[in-house]
Amino acid sequence: MKVISKEKAEAYFRERIRNTVIYLSIWAIVSFGVVLFAERLSSFSINGFPFHYFMGAQGAIVTFILLLFINAIISDRTDKKYGIDDKKGKRFNTGTTVDQ
Amino acid sequence: MDKQFMVSLLIIIASFALYIGIAVYNKARQTSEFYVANRGIPAMMNGMAIGADWMSAASFIGLAGTVMLLGYDGLAYIMGWTGGYLLLTFLLAPQLRKYGRYTVPEFIGDRFESHTARLIAAISTIIISFTYSIGQLSGSGVVISRLFEIDTKVGTMIGVVLIATYAAFGGMKGITWTQVAQYIILITAYLIPVIFMSLQISGNPLPWLSYGEVVAQLGEIDRELGITEYFTPFTNGTKWQFLALLFSLMAGTAGLPHVIVRFYTVSTMKAARWSGAWALLFIGFLYLSAPAYAAFSRFILMTKVVGSKISELPAWTTSWINTGKLSMADKNADGILQWSELVINKDIVVMATPEIANLGVFVIGLVAAGAMAAALSTAGGLLIAISSAFAHDIYYRVINPQASEEKRLKVARWTIILSTLIAGITALNPPGVITQIVAWAFALASGTFFPALLLGVWWKRANANGVIVGMIVGLVVTLSYIFTAKYGYFSIAGITDTGAGIFGAGSAFIANIIVSLSTAPASIKAQEEVINLRYPEQMTYKNGEVWIDGTV
Numbered sequence: 175m176k177v178i179s180k181e182k183a184e185a186y187f188r189e190r191i192r193n194t195v196i197y198l199s200i201w202a203i204v205s206f207g208v209v210l211f212a213e214r215l216s217s218f219s220i221n222g223f224p225f226h227y228f229m230g231a232q233g234a235i236v237t238f239i240l241l242l243f244i245n246a247i248i249s250d251r252t253d254k255k256y257g258i259d260d261k262k263g264k265r266f267n268t269g270t271t272v273d274q
Numbered sequence: 275m276d277k278q279f280m281v282s283l284l285i286i287i288a289s290f291a292l293y294i295g296i297a298v299y300n301k302a303r304q305t306s307e308f309y310v311a312n313r314g315i316p317a318m319m320n321g322m323a324i325g326a327d328w329m330s331a332a333s334f335i336g337l338a339g340t341v342m343l344l345g346y347d348g349l350a351y352i353m354g355w356t357g358g359y360l361l362l363t364f365l366l367a368p369q370l371r372k373y374g375r376y377t378v379p380e381f382i383g384d385r386f387e388s389h390t391a392r393l394i395a396a397i398s399t400i401i402i403s404f405t406y407s408i409g410q411l412s413g414s415g416v417v418i419s420r421l422f423e424i425d426t427k428v429g430t431m432i433g434v435v436l437i438a439t440y441a442a443f444g445g446m447k448g449i450t451w452t453q454v455a456q457y458i459i460l461i462t463a464y465l466i467p468v469i470f471m472s473l474q475i476s477g478n479p480l481p482w483l484s485y486g487e488v489v490a491q492l493g494e495i496d497r498e499l500g501i502t503e504y505f506t507p508f509t510n511g512t513k514w515q516f517l518a519l520l521f522s523l524m525a526g527t528a529g530l531p532h533v534i535v536r537f538y539t540v541s542t543m544k545a546a547r548w549s550g551a552w553a554l555l556f557i558g559f560l561y562l563s564a565p566a567y568a569a570f571s572r573f574i575l576m577t578k579v580v581g582s583k584i585s586e587l588p589a590w591t592t593s594w595i596n597t598g599k600l601s602m603a604d605k606n607a608d609g610i611l612q613w614s615e616l617v618i619n620k621d622i623v624v625m626a627t628p629e630i631a632n633l634g635v636f637v638i639g640l641v642a643a644g645a646m647a648a649a650l651s652t653a654g655g656l657l658i659a660i661s662s663a664f665a666h667d668i669y670y671r672v673i674n675p676q677a678s679e680e681k682r683l684k685v686a687r688w689t690i691i692l693s694t695l696i697a698g699i700t701a702l703n704p705p706g707v708i709t710q711i712v713a714w715a716f717a718l719a720s721g722t723f724f725p726a727l728l729l730g731v732w733w734k735r736a737n738a739n740g741v742i743v744g745m746i747v748g749l750v751v752t753l754s755y756i757f758t759a760k761y762g763y764f765s766i767a768g769i770t771d772t773g774a775g776i777f778g779a780g781s782a783f784i785a786n787i788i789v790s791l792s793t794a795p796a797s798i799k800a801q802e803e804v805i806n807l808r809y810p811e812q813m814t815y816k817n818g819e820v821w822i823d824g825t826v
Contacts (some may be wrong), residue, residue, distance in 0.1 A: 176822060178813075183820035187808045194364050201360050205353050205524075209516055212346070212507040222486025227505040230349030231565040232482065235356045239558050242363055242551035249547055257822065258812045 186256045193248060197241045204234045282421055282639035289459050289643045297452045317545050321552025323453035324536045328553070329460060329560055330406075330652035331413025335645050336708035337561075339623030341568035345503075347510040349565065350519045351709060354716075356554060356561050357520070358527020361724075363550030366528055368543035369731040369807040376538055377659075378531040378723060379667040385730045387800055388738035389672060394745045396667035398722040399531045401749070403656040403663075404697060406530075406715035409708045410653035411437065411694075411701035416621050416708075417645045419597040426597050427702050434698030437653045438691055450539075456647045461559055463644025467628045467637055468563045471570040474631060481566040488569045495576050499613060504572065512768030519713065522775025526716025529723030532659040543810050571627040579630060580613045587611070590629035594622060620707045661689040706760075713772040714756055721752035721778020729786050734804040740790030748782030 208215060212226040220228045333355065341348035375381040379399055383392025411433055412426075419429025468481045478484035493503040502509045508516060527533065540546050579587075584604050594600040599619035602611055618626075625645065628638045665686035670677055677685075704711060722745045729736040729744070755774035758764040769776070795801065806815040812823040 177819050178822050180820070183809065183813065183815075186813075190808075197364060198360065201357060205357050205520060206517060209350075209507075209513070209520065212513070216505070216507065219490070220486070221483065222488075222490045224489075224505050226507055227346055227349070227489060228486070230346060230353055232562060234353050235558055235562055238356050238360055239551070239554050241360060242547075242554050245364065246544075246547045246551045250544065253544065253810055258810055 189252055197245055204237045278635050281635040282642045285639040285643045286646050292455055293452045296455055317548035318552045319454055320540055320549040322457045322556050323450045324553035325556035326453040326457035326651055327655055328557055329648055331410045331649040332708050332712035334648035335413045335624050336621055337564045338567035339620035340709045341565050342572045342623050343620050344510045346505050346507045350516050352561050354520045354523025358524040359550055359554045361528035366727055367537040367550055368546040371537055371543055371546045372807055378534055379663055386738040386741050391738055391741050392667055393672055396663040399663040400660050402715050402718045403659045407653050407656040407697045408701050409711040410649045411698055412704040413708050414649040417642055420625055423593050423596045430701050434694055438694040440650050440654055456651050460644045460647050463640045464560055467633055468567050470633050471631050482562055485566040485569045488573050492572055514767035515769045515773050518769045518773030518776040522717045522720050522773055525720035525724040525779055526775055529719035532655045571623050574631050580611055584609055584611050594626055657690045660693050661686040664689045710772055717752050717775035720775035721748035721782055725779055725782040725786055731807055734801040735790055735795055737790045737796040739793045740786040743789040744782045744786030747785040748778045751781045752778030
């Protein structure tokens, strides 16, 4: 264990937050955004579906799945960039146990 | 006893024998490997297990019917139950994993250093899981009543006995490989009828690509009938209801105690991220197929069933009429069935469509087995969440800290039995269709746990007073909105009972923030623990400095 500089720790946190904000903005646009303008988006269609219906039934869900995988990959890269060794992360829960 | 009954029953029994077999095999193996077993489960397998846990009777039995009858408005459930995983995986799961507690009430009790907060969290867990399990019990009732061709009430009672027995076996819940098997049966049972219907209607084996045209044709049929088109938005509620429901389902997903618990079993924050991603991929297969299922069902009903002579309707109609969930009345007495004369309950669409489309006894039996797997596995998890909240968090931690292990186990067993019974009695006269009942559970989770966990993980200034007031306000506001909106006393912007979570969450956030800021901050230790959650396990925040393991 060694101390790392405040700037570096702060930079790590900022990078993660920035990425999360980007992902959640896309998340909000494809779901809430499309619903908000559903009437206007229904005028053109994709593969037989009116666009608003396509987004609700397929487009949004596929985007969600992609965002989660992109986040998993990019976060691994960020961790690596800041010198985090993923083999050392595994730990047991430190909390109290549930005896069920 | 007809052939269909025997085939369905055999497939259900065979699938349950498989789950129990895997559980017994794994239990025997785990004891011998106990001390070397801390390797953790691969993220992909864990994702599949989360999928099996997650996909309940509401997703399997209720969802396609809801989309079929509500059209575009039903898609709020599709987006809500998938989109919530982003909130969970980005904002809560890795951080809760690092904090390292076993249950949600435990996290809240320890993070806020308050027994009162722990108690309220435990009570909320019980209320949420109880509401959710009513939906599961009425789901198993639908399957069993069709199987024996009996009234749904009797079917539900049989389901109660089955679920109580299943949950009493207990251990089965946590065994990942059983859940992997459940997932595979569940998704196969769901996809096969959709693929067959796609072949039947469009000749294309890929329903996801072929049903766009079917949706367009449904629109045409609707125009001819003079009703609003299938895909027209906001015909069953206002736009604000759609948005409120969407938020409520998403935030609820991120706050459901029995789902969050799954992320405690992974080894690291990194594994939590990957598990979340795999989980949504596996869950996505079902959610991407449900609207296709809905479109095909509606198409078959509108083109093949409607228009036939009432006296010549096929056998499946009588079986479903016997369950009390289907009715047809020849209102204009012309001897021919019209679309408006057919009243179909949302909950039977998935089960009835394979029969309507004549997909054969095997497929119909498989769908019944998949539906039972969905209802029983989720119900098992919910009952365990209820019993651990009561026996551990309330009885042991608050009421009687001196209780022996034996006594606590006894309390846990009685909690399971009593809550199954009470949920079963409520499910005899379900207060709504499955998706609606389950939506209340999500509204309650978004009104209580979502704000408490989000602020608890990300805002160090949140303190015990804030979280206590926040959770109580959220619970009261959500519950009262559900009741007043359902019974028509009061509603805002057309938002109905299912969208109650937005008001619950909103008021809980405000209450938590105001009370936290106007009372003394949490202890230095609690605040440091919150800052620590910004970093992965290899980095530790201590006395204002960040320490790192390994080479830099």
